[in-house]
Amino acid sequence: MSVRHALLALLSAGPKYGFQLRQEFEASTGDVWPLNVGQVYSTLQRLEHAGHIESDDSAADSPQKSFRITPEGEKELDHWLRTPPDMTSPPRDQLVIKVLSALVVPGIDVRDVIQVHRRYLVELMQMWTRLKEDEAEFDLTLALVVDAELFRLDSVIRWLDAAGGRLQRAVIDPPIPSTVPLLRRRIVVRR
Amino acid sequence: MSFLELRKVTKFYGEGAAQVRAIEDVELSVDRGALVAVMGPSGSGKSTLLTIAGSLEEPTSGEVLIEGAPLSKMSRNDKARLRRRTIGYVFQDFNLLAGLTAVENVSLPLELDGVSAKRAYATGMAALEELGLADLATRYPDELSGGERQRASIARAVVGERHLLLADEPSGALDSTNGEAVMRMIHAACKRGVAAVVVTHDAHLASWADRVVFLRDGRVVDQTSPPPSPESLLAPAPEP
Ligand SMILES: Nc1ncnc2c1ncn2[C@@H]1O[C@H](COP(=O)(O)OP(=O)(O)O)[C@@H](O)[C@H]1O
Ligand SMILES: [Mg+2]
Numbered sequence: 001m002s003v004r005h006a007l008l009a010l011l012s013a014g015p016k017y018g019f020q021l022r023q024e025f026e027a028s029t030g031d032v033w034p035l036n037v038g039q040v041y042s043t044l045q046r047l048e049h050a051g052h053i054e055s056d057d058s059a060a061d062s063p064q065k066s067f068r069i070t071p072e073g074e075k076e077l078d079h080w081l082r083t084p085p086d087m088t089s090p091p092r093d094q095l096v097i098k099v100l101s102a103l104v105v106p107g108i109d110v111r112d113v114i115q116v117h118r119r120y121l122v123e124l125m126q127m128w129t130r131l132k133e134d135e136a137e138f139d140l141t142l143a144l145v146v147d148a149e150l151f152r153l154d155s156v157i158r159w160l161d162a163a164g165g166r167l168q169r170a171v172i173d174p175p176i177p178s179t180v181p182l183l184r185r186r187i188v189v190r191r
Numbered sequence: 192m193s194f195l196e197l198r199k200v201t202k203f204y205g206e207g208a209a210q211v212r213a214i215e216d217v218e219l220s221v222d223r224g225a226l227v228a229v230m231g232p233s234g235s236g237k238s239t240l241l242t243i244a245g246s247l248e249e250p251t252s253g254e255v256l257i258e259g260a261p262l263s264k265m266s267r268n269d270k271a272r273l274r275r276r277t278i279g280y281v282f283q284d285f286n287l288l289a290g291l292t293a294v295e296n297v298s299l300p301l302e303l304d305g306v307s308a309k310r311a312y313a314t315g316m317a318a319l320e321e322l323g324l325a326d327l328a329t330r331y332p333d334e335l336s337g338g339e340r341q342r343a344s345i346a347r348a349v350v351g352e353r354h355l356l357l358a359d360e361p362s363g364a365l366d367s368t369n370g371e372a373v374m375r376m377i378h379a380a381c382k383r384g385v386a387a388v389v390v391t392h393d394a395h396l397a398s399w400a401d402r403v404v405f406l407r408d409g410r411v412v413d414q415t416s417p418p419p420s421p422e423s424l425l426a427p428a429p430e431p
Binding site: 118123125150154158161 | 230232375378392394395397398399400403405407412413414415416
């Protein structure tokens with residue numbers, strides 16, 4: 001989460017006071033990322049240092065100090081908005097490793113391992129949905145944040161479902177091991 | 192007492208070598224006001240479970256009880272009445288009758304049950320209103336979007352005193368916005384006391400349920416525990 005750019009985005013709508021920025025930041029992320037005052041001011045200092053924002057010189061570091069975005073800041077913000085975050089690295093999260101490891105442990109039904117994780121993820125989705133049910137109908141930013149979490153969790157569940165399906169088929173019709181695991185080697189080597 | 196209860200329900204199709212064990216020893220109970228989702232891969236027995244719970248098919252063994260009354264002890268007439276008056280079904284493709292408006296579709300089950308046309312219409316309107324669909328009442332199914340059609344069929348499923356809603360992949364062909372609208376409606380019906388079982392392979396839909404039951408190869412292998420308060424999600428450490 002780039003607090004720096006989120007603050008730039010808020011300033012792009014017009015000059016704001018420090019305390020205002022903190023309030024608006026929390027509101028604009030559906031209150032899911034609470035920030036402390038120190039974080040806001042240290043980030044603002046860094047932005048000012050980089051020439052992305054300017055402040056009136058009045059009361060130093062008081063909540064009444066007002067900030068505005070510079071043309072460089074606007075350019076930086078636009079660039080950040082349009083740059084996709086890096087999503088190229090192969091999935092190597094702990095869950096994938098656990099399932100791959102379960103495959104080689106004798107006496108373990110991988111489907112049971114998969115189910116434990118599936119249940120946990122569905123329970124998390126139930127919690128997020130509860131939140132949406134209560135409030136998000138009336139709170140656009142919260143709804144967007146909740147949806148992002150739901151889709152992220154759902155994609156993991158789908159991977160587990162697909163893994164379960166693959167395992168089922170592999171039992172019926174075992175795959176022939178590839179003699180040249182080229183792609184595999186490349187994936188392992190990549191950073 | 193549970194509104195719907197399945198006790199060691201087993202269903203085999205076919206015989207001998209061709210026999211398929213669709214579900215085996217399934218236990219499930221659903222209270223009034225509860226929304227239970229059943230998840231599982233294709234072929235795991237979800238639809239079989241639902242049709243047996245809805246008395247549309249008989250189990251090979253085991254017992255289904257509705258409001259404590261075992262279906263096996265009921266006459267054909269009793270069961271037919273139960274299907275007309277108590278149980279509402281929502282299926283992916285089983286939709287509305289084309290020649291009838293939304294409100295006529297919704298009130299049809301009541302009319303079939305001998306309620307006067309006028310009263311049936313009023314009750315149908317009330318069901319549509321409660322679910323926020325009053326505007327669609329006089330439209331024909333082909334004048335409704337897929338999402339609206341499915342929502343009207345949920346109104347039909349809970350019209351009058353029908354307190355058991357059984358839905359099989361209720362948002363099958365719908366996009367996520369309409370899928371959510373369908374689940375919001377089912378959820379709202381449950382808040383008014385309906386017991387609902389929703390069968391789905393979609394975790395987004397299942398996550399609306401109070402409890403999610405997982406089927407694999409015809410058996411219940413797991414279920415979720417009651418979700419803790421969502422407040423716990425709102426206090427993660429901020430990431431710099
Ligand atoms: N009428 C039927 N005759 C024979 N086999 C059936 C019948 N209905 C379902 N089955 C079989 O029972 C199993 C469970 O099917 P179903 O309940 O439709 O699963 P799901 O809804 O989870 O996809 C499958 O193997 C299916 O082929
Ligand atoms: Mg099915």
